[in-house]
Amino acid sequence: MKHLQILPPSTVIDPLNWCLRGSDIAESEKRMKHLTGVFKDIGAFEQMDPEQLVYNVQAHLPVPEGTSGGLYFGTTIVQPGKVGGEYFMTRGHFHALEDRAEYYWGVQGEGMLILMNRERESWAERMFPGSLHYIRGGVAHRIANTGAAALIIGASWPSDAGHNYDEISQHGFSARLLDVADSPTLIPE
Ligand code: F6R
């Protein structure tokens, strides 16, 4: 039926804020109350407003989860802020299929991509508008907002990658990104 038709795209990205509109979009948000155990300073975490928005994700999922050969696209917006000295950040995960890679890129704001391999070596890459990050399979990833404004990043990953959150929620990353004398610093756990 589509033969010779000229069609509008089924989904668009707002160039101002990278919000997605159209079909096959999933939305999720994480408030402080959803992030128990993520930040190190439990006392500071308990002082935070449980309704405080930390990050939200919009994802374009045009094929069912688990489809081999498909791709997903998403944007993540992390609010500025800290819990104790630790920057607001995503939970982080390995992909369930270990060899599945992912691209991240910086759109707006300043942040850090925190990475950890299977040997539990952790490192970080600076994120800024235009920064491009290839995350190899078997490398856990999370982003932290180190700036004063919202951090917006784009991502694209295979539709059969899946997400392994359990391992990070049980063992964490081997380092945390803390504000030390106004400078983002990786501190070993
Ligand atoms: C997908 C991916 C991102 C994250 C998003 C939120 O594989 O890496 O879209 O899902 O940045 O982070 P998590 O999923 O760790 O809460």
Ligand code: ZN
């Ligand atoms: Zn991922």
